Amino acid sequence: MLHAQERPEHPAASGLEDFVYSEEDFVLQGVGWGRSRPDGLASRTVSRFDHALQSGWERRMKQGLFRYPLGELQTRILPGEMHFVAQLNIQRGLERRKPQDIQSVRQRFDPQQFHFSKIKPGEILFCLTRSHSPHVPAGGQAPAQDGAEPRLPETPNRVLVVINVSPLEFGHVLLIPDPMLCLPQVLTQELLHFGLEAVLLSTHPGFRVGFNSLGALASVNHLHLHGFYLDWELLIESAPSKPLCPALNFHLLQGVPAPGFLFYDEGRGLGVLARAVCRVTDYLVENEIAHNVFVTRGTAPGEPARSAARSGVRVVVWARKSCFGAKEEAAFNVALCELAGHLPVKTAQDFQSLTESSALHTIQKYLLPAPQLSWLQDELVTLLTG
Template sequence: MKNPTHCSRRRGFQAERGGGGQSMAVPQDSNETPYLLPPNSKDWEEQSIPDFVYGQKELILEGIQWPRTAPSLLDRIARSRFDSVLCSAWRQRMELGLFRYCLGKLQTQTLPGPVGFVAQLNVERGVQRRRPQNIQSVKQAFDPEQFNFNKIRPGEVLFRLLREPDLPGAVQQEDIYVMINVSPLEWGHVLLVPAPTRGLPQRLLPAALQAGIEAVLLSSHPGFRVGFNSLGGLASVNHLHLHGYYLAHRLPVEGAPSEPLDPGGHLHLLQALPAPGFLFYTSGPGPDLEALVGRVCRATDYLTDHEIAHNLFVTRGAPPGKTSPSSALTGVRVILWARKSNFGVKEGDAFNVALCELAGHLPIKTSQDFGTLTEAAALALIQDCLLPPAQAEEIQATLVDLIAKDEQ
C-alpha cells in the first residue's frame, strides 16, 4: 500500500471548526518528538519500542469536567502526560504518512432531537478502511494466516503501556501495545493490543479491560473514550484489541439514567436511548475497579460462549441512578450491549452499528446521508441491530444471576 500524502503541521491537534458551527477541540500536541520510530523497518519487534510507565498518582479521579460554554475551551485544559505522549506520537505518524488517509477536520453536527446524537462526516474511512475478515462465529479461533497486529509496519506502534508495582491488582498484567488505527474515526484514534505475539482472539480479557479503564483515567480530556467490539459486533480483525479515541463532545450515555438490577447495586440497566444497555460503574482504581473488571468479563464470557455478539464502551460519567446530561463526571461508566450478530458491513447504510454508534457517536459515510440523516432514521438503524425483547430479558436475568453468585 502506498503512503498517502503527508499532512502539514497545521493539521495537528487544534480546535477545528466543524459543520453546524461546532468546535472540534482536541488535545494540543507539543513540538517534542520523544517517540518517533523508523517507518520502514522490517520487523517492528526488533525496534526499541518506548514504554509508558504509569503509577497510581497519574490516574485522574476528580476534576474532569466539560466546559460550561464552548467546547473550544477544552484547549485550555492542562494535558496529562498520557495525552501529551499519545497526541505527539500520533501526529508524527500522520506526518510520516502511515495512515490510509490524511484526517482533516471532520464536519460535525448534533442531530435535532432528545437523544443528542453527534454525527460526523468521515468519507475516507468509509471508502479506505480495511475490509472486515471472514468471521462466522463470536468465538472464532485466531488465524495467524489472516491479517493481525503482528503484521503491521513498525512505525504504527506508539508505545507500550505498563503499570508500576504501586498499582496493586489481582488481574494478571499483559504488555499493552498502543498502536495507531490506520483508518481513524477521529484524531488520536488508537488501538490497545495486549501481548500481540500471543495471538489472542477477539474475546475480552480482564487485563485488557483494566488497561482500557486505566487509559481513560490517565487522560485529562473528558472526551477520551475506550471501547470493544466482539466478533459479530463489527470487530473487523480477530486479534484482541480495544479502541481508544478523543471526541470533543458529550455523549448520551455519560449521564443517562439507570435502574439497579441486583440488590448490591453492581449491575444497572441503562434505559435511555439510543439503546438499552448494562451499566457498570466505578469511582476509581483499587478493589472496586478490580471487582468491576471481573463482573464485566464474566458477562462478556457468557455472551461469547453463547454466540451473542456485544459491544462495550468506557467513558467518564455520572454515577448510576437518576442522572442528567449536566451531571458531574465523577467516575467511569462501562456500558455493555448485547446485540444481533452481524458478520459483514452493510454498504448501503448511513453508518454501521458498533461501539461508538450505540454510545451516540455516528461516523457517517457519505455527504448525502450526513445532510439528510434524522434522529428517527438513526434510531431505526440502531434498533434493527438489537435483540428481540424476549431474548434480551433472558440475557438480563442470566447476568443478574451471575452477579448474585459473585456476592455469595
C-alpha cells in the same frame, strides 16, 4: 513526557518507549465538560498520558503512516432527544481494510488472515506499562536504549498502544496485548483493566475506549481495544438507569439509543469492575451472543444528569444481534460508537439527510428483541449474584 529519540530515517526504525504509570496518575477529580463554548469544551490541563498519545499520533500522521490524512471532521448534532453526534468521515468508508470473514462469536484466530503481528514498528506509539511500585521514575517511563528494536510486551502488565491506520477520530489507537500470543477477539479481564485505566489517565472527558466482539462488527479477529478522543458529550455519560444489582453497581441503561447493561466505578476498584464485566462478556461468548463494550467517564447512577462532573467510569455492554458476512450498506455501521450515540457517516448525502428517526431505525435493526433482552437480564443478574 516521553523522551523518544527523533529519527530522520524510515518510521519503522523508531524504538519503542515504555510509558510507565501507577494509580497515582489517575485523574479522579476535576474532569468534566465546560459550558462556556458551543462545543462543550473547556481549557484543561493535558495529562502526561494525553501528551504522549497525542504527540506521537500527530507525528505518525505527518510521517504518512495512516491510510488517509484526518483533519477536523465536519460534525452536526442531530435534533432530538438522543443528541446523536454525527460526523462525516468519507475516507474511512473508502480506505479502511476490508473486514475479515467472521462466522462465529467464538471463531478461532487464523494466522493466514491479517493480524497485528504484521503491523509496522513505526505504528506503535509506546508500550503502556503498569507499575507495581507506588512511585514511578522521574519522567514516568523507562527510556529505550538508542538503536533498540521495538519490544513486545513480555508480562501481563503491558499492552501496546498502536495507531489505527484508518482513524475514525483524532487520536484513534488500538490497545493490543502481546501480538505473538495470537489471541482471538474475545475480551479478557486483563485487557479491559488496561482500557479502564487508560480512560482515567486522561484529563479529557471525551477519551473513550471500546470493544467490538466478533459478530458485532469487529473487523480483525485478533484481540484489541479501540481508544479515541471525541470532543462532544454523549447522552450515555449521564442517562438514567434501572438498578439490577446495586451491590455490584450493575444497572440497565435507559433513555438512550440502545438499552445496555451498565457498570459504574469511581476509579478505586477497577480490577473488580473488569472481572464483573468479563463475567458478562464470557457468558455472551459462550452463548454466541454478539456484543459491544464502551468505556467512558460519566456520572454515578442516580446522580443528576445536569451534573458536569465526570469523575467515575461507566462501562456499557450491549448484547445485540449478530452480523456475519457482508455488512449491509447504510449511512453508518452499527458498532460500539454508534450504539453510544456517535455516528461516523460515510457519505456527504447521508450526513446531510440523516435524522434522529432514521438513525434510530438503523440502530434498532441490530438490537435484541425486548423479550430476549429481558430474559438475558435475568440470566445476568443470576450469574453475577450467584
